[in-house]
Amino acid sequence: MNTPPNSQGILIGDKVYSEVFLAIDSSIIPEERLSTTPSMLDGLDHETETDLRILGCELIQSAGILLRLPQVAMATGQVLFQRFFYSKSFIKHSFEIVAMACVNLASKIEESPRRVRDVINVFHHLKQGKSKKSIPLVLDQNYINTKNQVIKAERRVLKELGFCVHVKHPHKIIVMYLQVLECEKNQMLVQTAWVAHGGKCHRKHPNSSGTRPRNPSHLIGWPFRDCQPILNYMNDTLRTNVFVRFEPETIACACIYLAARVLQIPLPSKPHWYLVFGASKEDIKEICISTMKLYSREKPNSEQLEKQVEKRKVALEEARLKAKGQNPSGTPALAAIGGFSPASKPSSPRDVKMEEKSPNSKLVKESENRQLFPKSPLNG
Incomplete structure (x- = not known):
């Protein structure tokens, strides 16, 4: 929030808010939030959270490729995913x-x-995995509930990211930097591709048969086709938290x-070429280590992570x-095992109070007798 000194605004509490300042710098997450995430506060360990982010x-x-989205859209989705789960927990969402x-x-x-x-159908197809038969998604109540959840989740992402x-x-910055370094026409850099597949790093020539590149050239577009090796590293880096820690x-x-x-x-090394572009050796080393660690990790198992x-x-x-004093079933928890009610007294009171007679009871009885036996001349 940026508040000019002499501007009219809205008073909320003891602060005056007059405008919202949005910039690229505001999307960089500070170190204190990186070390203690909401998922860790809920008891999730760091390795499991990292696997969930990668998955x-x-x-x-994968969904972006099947939906024929441009690479920038897939990259934007992954960055938004990383940002959101630094504000919310994997346990609750x-x-x-x-x-x-x-x-x-x-x-x-x-x-x-x-x-x-279309998005739900593609994710349903990906969830079935490599099964030979693809079961189409049934448009039932579960589909309607999933659709509503996706719409609500989209609003929640917007809200949490402000x-x-x-x-x-x-x-685009890579293309510009390569032109400055006069490396955009380097045949080895253009033709040699590094494709990450199955958690390992394989070196493949584009003309040789083998693993299909992660990002086909027709989805990337010019001038990104001439930078495929670097873009493979770039797109693999999206699976880490690098994009929320460092400048582009x-x-x-x-x-x-x-x-x-x-x-x-x-x-160029005297001076180092990256100093011209405002980068430091420590930051570059940290990004490279985070990217290379990605290739040594095992492929995340979605079923185990969900469990x-x-x-x-x-x-x-x-x-x-x-904490609320209830059992998992929702019934109130008892203070002590076997305690149903307060214990009764060991003995009854010694003195038993007798019913006291009213002093007017005798008069009432006499009046009743007079009614039963009326006066006669014989008894006066």
Whole structure:
């Protein structure tokens, strides 16, 4: 929030709010929020959270390809997904529903809107995995509930991010930096591609048969086709939290540095070329390490992750009910085992009070007798 000194605004509490300042810098998350996330506060360990982030970003990337979205839309969806779960917990929000919402929102932001029905169908297809038979999604009540959840999740993402959903991508910056370095025509850099597949890094020539590239050239567009090796690192970096920690210019320098280092392409070092673009050696090293660690991780197992999240969710619910003094079933918890009511006294009172007679009872009885026996001349 930016408040000019002499401006009229709205007084909320003891602060005056006159305008909202949105900038790219405001999307960089500080270190204190990175170290303690909402998911960790709910008891989720760091490795499980990292796997959930990787799995969610992979779903967004795969769904974007099937929906024929441009690469910038897929990148925007993954960045929004990463930002959201630094404000909310994986325990309280389904990562799959949020991933659908991020795809739907990113398609609108990048002016390539897709229907919610198509997004749900694609995620349903991806969830079936590599099964030979693809069962179509039934348009029943469960589908309607999922659609409503996706729409609500999209609104929640907008609310938590403060409607600051603009993402500055390093893709165009990479092209500009390569032109400055005079490397945009380097045949080795253009033709050699590094494709991450199955958690491992494989080197493939574009003309050779093998693994299909993660980002086909027809989905990227010119001039990104000439930078495919660096873009592979760029798109893999989206699965980490690098895009919420560093500026896009620094990420572009790190991707160029990593690709040139792996392909053994010399770049100016006296002084270092990245200093011209405002990047530091420490930041580039951190980005490269985060990216290379990604290739050494095992592929996340969605079923195991969902079980761990559900287990932690049940534990939190039991703790919440226990704090309220209730059982998991919702019934009130007893203070002591076997205690149903306060214990009765060991003995009865010694003195038993007898019913006291009223002093007027004798007079009432006499009047009743007079009515039964009326006066006669014999008895006077």
